[in-house]
Every structure is written in structure tokens, then in C-alpha cells.
Amino acid sequence: MPLDVKALQKLDAEHHLHPFNDNAALAKKGTRILTRGEGCYVWDDQGNKLLDAFAGLWCVNVGYGRTELGDAAKKQMDLLAYYNSFFGCTVEPTIELAAKLAELAPGDINHSFFVNSGSEANDTILRLVRHYWAVQDQPQKNIFIGRVNGYHGTTVAGASLGGMKGMHKQGGLPIPDIAHIDPPFWFEDGGDLSPEEYGLVAARRLERKILELGPDRVAAFIGEPIMGAIGVYIPPMTYWPEIRRICDKYDVLLVADEVICGFGRTGEWFGSQYFGFQPDVMPVAKGITSGYIPLGAAMFSDKVAKVLKEGGELAHGATYSGHPVCTAVALANLKILQEEKVVERARNEIAPYLAAKWAQLGEHALVGEARIAGLMGALELVPEKPKRTFFADRGKVGALCRDIALNNGLILRATNDAMLLSPPLVITREQVDELFEKAWKSLNETAAVLGK
Numbered sequence: 001m002p003l004d005v006k007a008l009q010k011l012d013a014e015h016h017l018h019p020f021n022d023n024a025a026l027a028k029k030g031t032r033i034l035t036r037g038e039g040c041y042v043w044d045d046q047g048n049k050l051l052d053a054f055a056g057l058w059c060v061n062v063g064y065g066r067t068e069l070g071d072a073a074k075k076q077m078d079l080l081a082y083y084n085s086f087f088g089c090t091v092e093p094t095i096e097l098a099a100k101l102a103e104l105a106p107g108d109i110n111h112s113f114f115v116n117s118g119s120e121a122n123d124t125i126l127r128l129v130r131h132y133w134a135v136q137d138q139p140q141k142n143i144f145i146g147r148v149n150g151y152h153g154t155t156v157a158g159a160s161l162g163g164m165k166g167m168h169k170q171g172g173l174p175i176p177d178i179a180h181i182d183p184p185f186w187f188e189d190g191g192d193l194s195p196e197e198y199g200l201v202a203a204r205r206l207e208r209k210i211l212e213l214g215p216d217r218v219a220a221f222i223g224e225p226i227m228g229a230i231g232v233y234i235p236p237m238t239y240w241p242e243i244r245r246i247c248d249k250y251d252v253l254l255v256a257d258e259v260i261c262g263f264g265r266t267g268e269w270f271g272s273q274y275f276g277f278q279p280d281v282m283p284v285a286k287g288i289t290s291g292y293i294p295l296g297a298a299m300f301s302d303k304v305a306k307v308l309k310e311g312g313e314l315a316h317g318a319t320y321s322g323h324p325v326c327t328a329v330a331l332a333n334l335k336i337l338q339e340e341k342v343v344e345r346a347r348n349e350i351a352p353y354l355a356a357k358w359a360q361l362g363e364h365a366l367v368g369e370a371r372i373a374g375l376m377g378a379l380e381l382v383p384e385k386p387k388r389t390f391f392a393d394r395g396k397v398g399a400l401c402r403d404i405a406l407n408n409g410l411i412l413r414a415t416n417d418a419m420l421l422s423p424p425l426v427i428t429r430e431q432v433d434e435l436f437e438k439a440w441k442s443l444n445e446t447a448a449v450l451g452k
């Protein structure tokens with residue numbers, strides 16, 4: 001039976017609050033209902049086939065329709081659908097996943113605390129890192145430094161660690177003892193400096209902030225290796241090694257939020273490997289299950305885990321910490337990534353091809369910068385190329401271009417006026433060609449609406 005789209009939209013408008021939406025406006029317009037997915041494509045309620053160049057929400061790394069993941073879930077549900085990791089117990093897939101993550105994660109990041117999302121991973125990290133300093137008789141060393149416009153999720157801790165002004169306005173955030181420094185965004189902020197020079201300048205904002213607050217007060221610095229939600233801000237290669245140096249100098253833990261970058265997005269397994277630095281703590285989620293089921297983990301280095309393990313009872317946990325069905329699905333997902341060499345193929349075969357096509361899109365009159373790292377990129381739409389300036393009414397042109405692309409069968413996300421790219425890692429060269437054609441056409445049509 002075909003979907004009764006109108007009836008479903010009515011029910012949705014009446015009963016469902018949508019995240020990050022103007023719900024009144026959406027209710028008038030009607031939601032788009034997605035019905036099916038295969039590889040890099042999804043289908044909507046009108047039967048439109050859409051190339052999903054955003055992998056759902058940065059997460060469907062192995063693509064849609066991999067039945068192995070459903071098989072793994074069913075097998076585990078039939079065997080033991082639930083048991084917890086409290087009371088000195090746990091389950092087999094959760095142990096195996098913790099060990100697999102230790103094998104994959106960089107350096108001595110060998111310990112996982114399981115949660116259900118990226119936001120919860122960051123909540124866990126805020127609590128456990130403060131606890132880490134407290135059990136070492138430094139309870140005052142509790143300030144986290146994040147970045148303006150950083151994104152670390154939407155729970156109270158996640159949204160506080162993040163630096164989105166619009167989110168802080170709702171619910172009385174940030175909570176105390178969280179500070180923010182300006183992000184590394186050369187396009188807007190770099191002036192006449194080379195990106196490499198600017199990377200050092202941007203990183204040294206952290207040193208200034210640590211000295212301002214006092215090194216004995218600062219617990220950790222948290223940042224996304226590449227800032228995703230704000231618009232794929234790819235820092236210069238000089239940025240992260242300098243951040244690492246500064247953290248070491250002042251005995252501050254470095255938290256790399258790998259929720260997007262983790263599991264192959266940059267063509268490396270983790271974003272920190274792309275930039276060549278070693279974190280102490282690492283939240284992961286999204287790509288860990290390719291979005292097939294919710295799961296997150298807060299991961300810790302040997303040094304941090306040792307203190308946490310020897311610091312008495314850990315008064316932290318969730319009913320679903322290490323849920324067997326979720327960890328079984330994660331194992332099946334990581335098996336696909338490893339056995340089919342999805343990450344290596346993305347890095348060696350797709351990333352260079354995609355980068356060349358992306359650079360071609362960068363030649364469009366509307367595009368001020370085409371930035372890309374692995375399979376994560378952005379087209380910054382500008383009013384006056386080659387000036388590095390923005391449209392006065394920021395966000396309008398991006399939304400327009402996004403809607404036009406959708407009409408052309410291409411899903412891109414827009415933040416402000418940047419068109420964001422994050423396709424499934426299994427995208428083929430032919431699909432990159434299709435992406436290019438549809439994006440170019442959409443840029444042309446956007447320019448036409450603007451009278452350019």
C-alpha cells in the first residue's frame with residue numbers, strides 16, 4: 001500500500017517535535033518522509049531517488065542497506081537482548097568491541113566507557129576528566145576550554161562545551177567552569193597570514209586562555225579535529241601539533257572529539273591521525289555503527305584510565321552502557337570497514353578523485369573556497385569572489401542552494417552559506433561524477449535566482 005503522505009504529515013505536525021527546526025514553520029510546510037536506502041541513495045515519499053552526499057548526518061559510513069548489520073542485531077536479540085554492565089557483569093560483544101576499539105584507536109587510547117550517543121560521550125568525559133584531577137588532589141583543575149562555534153552535542157554538558165551562541169541561549173548555558181576560544185577559520189579570520197602561520201596564531205589562543213585562567217585551573221581542551229557542524233572548518237596542518245605542545249606544557253588533557261572524524265571520514269581511521277597528533281581522550285559515536293543503531297563511547301589513554309580505575313567506585317553509568325545489541329552491530333560494522341578495506345579505499349581511490357572534482361566546483365563564480373579533507377568538505381558561497389567576505393543575510397543563500405540541490409536529487413547540508421559534504425565512504429567514482437554534475441547545476445541555478 002502506498003504511504004498516505006498527507007495523513008502522516010498531519011500526525012507528524014500534531015505530535016512530533018523535530019530537533020533543530022522551527023517546528024511551526026515545518027508543520028505548515030510538511031515534513032519529507034524518507035522510506036528506503038541503498039548504498040549512497042535514499043528514496044523519499046514521492047519516490048524521488050536522492051544521492052545522499054551527507055551520509056544521513058555524517059554517520060552512514062558503510063552506506064545504506066547492509067543487511068549484515070541487521071543480521072547481527074537479530075542474532076544478538078534472539079540470544080540475549082539485554083544485560084547490563086553493572087553488578088560486576090557484562091556481555092561478550094561489549095568486551096570484544098572494547099578490545100577492537102583499543103586496536104583501532106591511535107596510540108595508547110585503549111579504554112572505552114560505552115554510552116548511547118556523542119552527546120553522552122561528552123557528558124561522560126566532562127565528569128570523568130574532572131574526577132581524574134580530583135582523585136589526584138586537584139579538584140580545582142576543572143575548567144574545560146572549548147571553541148566558539150564548536151559542536152559537541154546537545155545535552156547540558158555537550159551544548160556547554162560547544163560554542164554555539166544560539167544553543168547557549170536556550171536553557172541557561174553554558175554551565176560554570178567552561179571557557180571558549182575562537183576557532184581556527186583561516187577563510188574568515190586569517191587576514192594576510194599564510195594558513196600555516198595562521199594555524200600557529202589560532203592555536204596560541206589556547207595558551208593565552210590557559211595563562212589567563214591559571215594552568216592549575218584548566219582540566220582539558222576539547223576540539224573536533226575538523227569542526228563539522230559549523231561548516232567544515234579544516235584547520236591548517238600547523239594547528240593541532242601546536243595545541244598538543246601547549247597542552248603538554250601546562251599539563252592539560254587534550255580531548256579530540258572524533259564523533260564525525262572517527263571511523264574513516266578523513267581517509268584515516270581517526271581525525272587525529274590525519275593531523276598527526278595524539279589525544280588523551282576521545283569521544284566517538286556516529287560512524288562507530290554507521291548510524292544503524294545508537295552507540296557512543298568515551299575513550300581514554302592508559303594514563304587517564306589508570307587513575308580512573310584506581311580512583312574507587314566510578315559513580316557513573318547508564319542502563320544501556322554497553323548494550324549488547326548495539327555493540328554487536330558496531331562489531332559487524334567495523335568488520336565491514338576492516339575486511340572490505342573501506343577506509344583505505346576511500347583514502348587512496350576516492351579522496352584524490354573527489355578532491356579534484358571539488359576543486360573544479362571551487363572555480364564556480366559563487367564559490368569563494370572549496371575546502372576538503374578526505375571525504376569531508378565544504379563549498380563556501382560568497383557574494384564577491386575572490387574576496388573572503390560573506391552575504392549580508394547569512395544563511396539565506398545556503399538554504400536556497402540546499403533546496404535547489406534537493407530538487408536536483410542531491411542531498412547536501414547548508415550551514416550559514418557553506419554547502420557541506422560528507423558522503424558514505426563507499427561512494428564510487430561514478431557517483432562522485434553524479435555528485436559533481438548535480439552540484440554544478442545547483443550552483444548555476446542558485447546564481448540565476450540571485451541574478452548573477
Ligand SMILES: *Cc1c(COP(=O)(O)O)cnc(C)c1O
Nearest residue numbers: 117118119151152153224259260
Ligand atoms: C554529532 C556530534 C556530537 C553529538 O553526537 P550525538 O550522537 O548527536 O549526541 C558530538 N560531537 C560532534 C563533533 C558531533 O558532530
